[in-house]
Amino acid sequence: MNWQWFHRLGSPRWFYQKTGAWLPWLALASVVLLSVGSVWGLGFVYEHGQQGNSYRIIYIHVPAALLALAGYYVMAISGAIGLIWRMKLSFAVMRAAASIGAVLSFICLVTGSLWGKPTWGTYWEWEARMTSMLILLFLYIGVIALSHAASREQSADKASALLALVGTVNIPIIYWSVNWWNSLHQRATLRVIEESRIDPVMFYPLLIMIIGFYCMYAWTLLTHTRTLLLKREMRTKWAQDELLGGR
Amino acid sequence: MSSVDVQKPVSGVRSALGFMALFRIEMLLALRKRADITNPLLFFVTVLALLPLGVGPEPELLAKMAPGMIWVMALLANMLSQESLFRGDFEDGTLEQLTLLPQPLYFAILAKSLVHWIATGLPLALLSPLLALMLNLPVDGYLCLLVSLLLGTASLSLIGAIGAALTVALRRPGLLLALIVMPLYVPVLIFGTGAVQAAIDGYAYSTQLAFLAALLATAAALAPLAAAGAIRISLDN
C-alpha cells in the first residue's frame, strides 16, 4: 500500500493549499442552512403545546449540544494521531477543535439555561445532562489552558493531546456517574429533557440546523487550523508568501 | 581515589532501583519532611472548621452538608498536595535521571503515588470520623465514610499524578493543575458521596464501594502509564 498520501496529508503546506478551495463552499452552505433553519424555526413552526414559543430555542440548543460532544472526539482523535504519528497538522486540528468545542458547549449551556427559565422557572438546575455538559466545558478549558501554559509549542501540543486522551477515557464514566448520581437523589420534582415525540414539522428545521451546524463546524475548524498552521510555519517561505502576498 | 571498573555488567549499579527501593526512599523523604504529611491534613481540618463560620452553625444544615463537604475537602486537600509530587525531583534533575533508567517509569510513579496516598489519603481517612462528629453526621455513615475515603483517595492520588506530571515543567503552574485534575476526579466524588449518603439513609452501599474499588483498579493500571508519558513530554521542553 502506498502511504505517500498519508505523509502528504501531514504536510502543513499541502493541507493549506488543498483546503483553500473548500472554504467558500462550506461558508456558503453554513450561512444558507443556518439562516433558512433559523427563520423557519423562529417564525414558521407551530407553537409547542406546553412550552410555548420558548421551544424555538431547540433549533440551536440541540445542534450545539451534539457538536460539543462530537467535537471532543474530534479533538481527542486528532491529538492521538499527532502523538502516534508525530504529525504537526493533527496537533493544529486538535487545538482548533478545543477552542471551537469550548464555544459550542458554552452555547449549549447558555441556551439551555435560557430555556430553563420559562420551562422550569430557574436558570440552572443540577441535572445530569447539564452537569455533565458543564464538566465537558471544563475539560475543554483544561485542554486549552494547558496548551497555552507550556513554553514550547511541541510540548504544549503533546501534553494537551495526552490530556484530551485521558479525558476521553473519563467522559463515559463521567456521563454515566452523573446520571447515576442524579437518579440516586430522586429528583421527582422535575423531569427534564425527557425523550419526547418530536413532530416531523418541528423536526425538519431542526435537521436543517443540525446540518448547518456541522458545516459551520467544518468551516471554522478548517479556518482555525489554517491560521494556526500559518503561525507555526511562519519561518517557512510558503507561509510568509501566504501571509504577505494576500495584502 | 578508587579506580573505575567497567568490566562487570552495568546492571549492578542500578539493580537496587526496583519498586521497593523507590518506595523506601520516597517514604524516607516524606517522613523527613513531615510537613508533607501533616499539611494536607491540617488544611482539611482548617477548611472544614472555617465552614461553619461561613455557612452558619445550624446542626441540621451541617449534617446534610457533611458527607459532601468532607468529600469535597478531601478531594481539595489531595489535589493541592499533588503539586509538589514531581516538582522537587524535576528541579534538582532527579526526574530526568529517572527517565534515563532502563526500567519503565511506571513503577517509580506507582511508588510515588503510593507514598502520596500514605502521606495524605490514609491519615485523612482515619481522621474523617472525628470531623464527621464535628459536622453532626449521623453515626450510621462513619464506617462507610472511612472505607470510601480509603478507597477513593487512593484513586485520587493516582489520577492526580497525571495532572502533576503534565504541569511539572511549567514555570508557574498556579492553579492549572486543579483545573486539569478536577473533572477527572468527578466520578470518584460521586461514588464516594453516594456511598455515604446511602449508608446514612440506611440502604446497602456495597455497590458504590465496588465501583470505587473498580475505579481504583483501573487507575492503578492506567494512570501511571499516562503520567509516565506526560513526564517524558514535560521534560522534552
Place this chain on the structure above:
Amino acid sequence: MSSVDVQKPVSGVRSALGFMALFRIEMLLALRKRADITNPLLFFVTVLALLPLGVGPEPELLAKMAPGMIWVMALLANMLSQESLFRGDFEDGTLEQLTLLPQPLYFAILAKSLVHWIATGLPLALLSPLLALMLNLPVDGYLCLLVSLLLGTASLSLIGAIGAALTVALRRPGLLLALIVMPLYVPVLIFGTGAVQAAIDGYAYSTQLAFLAALLATAAALAPLAAAGAIRISLDN
C-alpha cells in the same frame, strides 16, 4: 563596549523603580502569563461546580450554603494563588535584589499585592453573581456579594502576602502557607458572609461593609510592612 561612567550620582540607575514602575512591570508579567489571571478564576468556578456533586442538587440546600461557600472558595482561590506571589522572584534572585534597593520594600509589596488583587480578586468578584445564580442564591444578595467580595478580596491579597513572604524560602511550602494565612483570613470571612446573609434576610448591611473597608485600610497600611520583614527573614536563611 561602552565604558563605565561612575562620576554621576548613582541614583540615576534606580530612580525608575518607583511604585508605578514596579506596578507596571508586575502588570506586564501578569498579562503575559495570562494563566495567572484565569487560573484562580477557573479554580473558583470548578470547585463551586463540584460542590453540588458532593452535597446533592437540592436547590434549597444549595441556596442556604451559597453565601458561605462562595466566600470560602473565594478565600481558597485567593490563598492558593498567593503561593507564587514571591516564589518566581525568589528563585531567580530578583527578591534578593529588591531587598538591596535603597527604597523600602513596602512599595514593591504593595504593587505586587495590588496586581494580585487585579488578577484574582477583581475577576472573581465580577463573576460571583453568575455562581450565585447557579447556586440559587436569592437575588437580593447579588449586589452585596459583589461589593463585599471586592472589598474583602483586596484585604485577602494583602494579608496573604505576609504568608507568602514567610514561606517563600521553604523548599516545599506545600500547604503550610494555607495554615499560616487561614486564621488571618477569618475576620474578613466573617464580615463578608455576614454582609451577604444580612442582605438576603433583608436587613441593612452597611455596617459589615464598613468593617470590611476598615479591615482593608488597616491591611494596606500594615500588611506590606509585615511582609517586608518576613521577606528579609526568609532570605537570611
Place this chain on the structure above:
Amino acid sequence: MEFQFANLSEFLTMGGHGIFVWVSYLMTFLALVGMAIYPRIARRRLQSELLRQQKNAQRRRRAVSERTATKAPDLAKEPA
C-alpha cells in the same frame, strides 16, 4: 407552512418568551460570528508580527555586518 405571528411585535414578544428566545439566538449568532472572524484577526496579527520580525532581522544583519567590518576590515573590503 405559514408565518405563525400576527404582527411584528407579537413576533418579538413571542407570548412572553421572546426575551429568552431572542437572547439565545443573538448570543449564538455573536458566538458563531466571533468564531468565524477570529482567524481573520489572528491572521492580521501574524502579518504585523512577521513584518516586525523582518525588520528586526534586517537590523541584526546590519549590526553583524558592521561588526565584521570593524573587526576585519580587509575581509569586508573584498568584493562579494
Place this chain on the structure above:
Amino acid sequence: MSVTPKSQVVLQVTDLTCIRDGRRLFEGLRFSLHAGAAIQVKGSNGAGKTTLLRTLIGSSSEFSGDILWCGDPYPKGLPAMRDSLLYIGHRGGVRSGLTPLENLTWYGANQEAALSALESVDLTGFEDSLCHSLSAGQNRRVALARLFLPNSPRFWILDEPLTALDVAGVAALEEQMAAHLRNGGSILLTSHQPLSLPGLDALNLSDYTVFESFSDFGGEHVLS
C-alpha cells in the same frame, strides 16, 4: 555487553541538525565516539551544546539526521544505550532533602562504595548533612560522586561538569575521567574551561552553525 574492544564505535552521528522553536542551531553535524575516547563539545553560549547532549540521550526529539548507538538507530537503540549511560546535566540530580550518602544509595550504590566515592570527592564529614545546606560546589560534588562509584556505566555524558568546582575538585575529576578512558569507557562532555585529559578530541559547534540569512527562512523543515 561485557568487555568492549578498543575500536568499538559507541556513538555515531551523521548529518545531525537540531532545531529549537524552529530555529536551526547547527546543521550537518557528524562525528563518532569510540570506546576509550573522549570528546569535548565546544561552542559559545547558546551555540546548542546542551541541546546536542539532550538530543543524544533521547530526551529531545526535535532533530533530523541519524544517531546510532552501538550501531542501533534512534528509537530502537534507546533502551540499550540508557543501560550503559551516565548523564549529568546542568542540574545534577541531587535531591536536596537527602544526604549525600542517601543520594548515592538512591543511585544504586551500596554503603561502602558510596562512602568511598564521597571520600574521593572530598566530602568526608558531610555524608550525613542534608544537601540543601551544602554550598554550590559541594552539591556539584555530590552529583559527580556517581562517577567515582565502582561498576559505573560505560558511557558518560557530562554537561559542564566543572562548574562551581574548585581547583582541587577539577584535578580529581580529570584524574577519574582519565582512569575511565583507560578502562575502555567513553566520555562526551561540554566545558568552557580548558581540560587536561589525554587524547581529548574537540568538537566545535561553531563550525556547524547556521547563519540564518533572511532567505534562509525559506526552506521547509522536513522533520520527524
Place this chain on the structure above:
Amino acid sequence: MSVTPKSQVVLQVTDLTCIRDGRRLFEGLRFSLHAGAAIQVKGSNGAGKTTLLRTLIGSSSEFSGDILWCGDPYPKGLPAMRDSLLYIGHRGGVRSGLTPLENLTWYGANQEAALSALESVDLTGFEDSLCHSLSAGQNRRVALARLFLPNSPRFWILDEPLTALDVAGVAALEEQMAAHLRNGGSILLTSHQPLSLPGLDALNLSDYTVFESFSDFGGEHVLS
C-alpha cells in the same frame, strides 16, 4: 557621595567570624577594599565565600566582628552602602518571564542604555526573546549586562561571575571590570577560575579556616 578619592577605603573588615548552623566557617578575617581596587576571594568549595559576600551586603546577620562601609559600622552604614552597591549572586536576578531588554529596564536603565549594554554582552538579536528560552550562559549574560550600564554603582560584589560564560564572555567581562577600576570603582568577587585583572588582590579564606577539634564544639558561641 560623588567623586571618590583614589585612596578612600570603601570597605573595612576586622576580625570577622562567620557561622552557619553553629559551625564557624572562618575566623579573624581582616581586610580592606579601596576605591579603584579589586579583591578576589578564594577558597575551596564550602569554604564560606558566598556566606562572606552575603554577610558583607547585610543579608546575613550571623557573624561577629566589625564591618565598616565607608567608615560606617554594620547596621548604620547599610542604607548608604546599598545606595552604591551592585550585587550579582549565584542566582542572577534575571526574571525568566521578561525579555533581556525588560529585565534591564526593570533595573532602571533606559531603552538605549539597555540596548547598548545588551550589545556589549553579545546578546544582540535576543533582546526580545523571553529569558526562559535562553541558554544557561545567555541568562548569565543578561545578569551581567547590568555591569555594562552607564552610571552603574560604585561598588560591585560578584559571586562567581564567570560561571557558564564562554571564553569571549570572560574576556569582555574582564575588560569591563578593568574599566570600572580605572574609573575609581571597586570590586569584590569570588571565582574558581583564574582572572586577569590588573592589580587584583587575592584573599584566601583557607588562611582563616577554623579546624574545629572536638573540644571546640564545647565553647559557647557568643555572637551578635
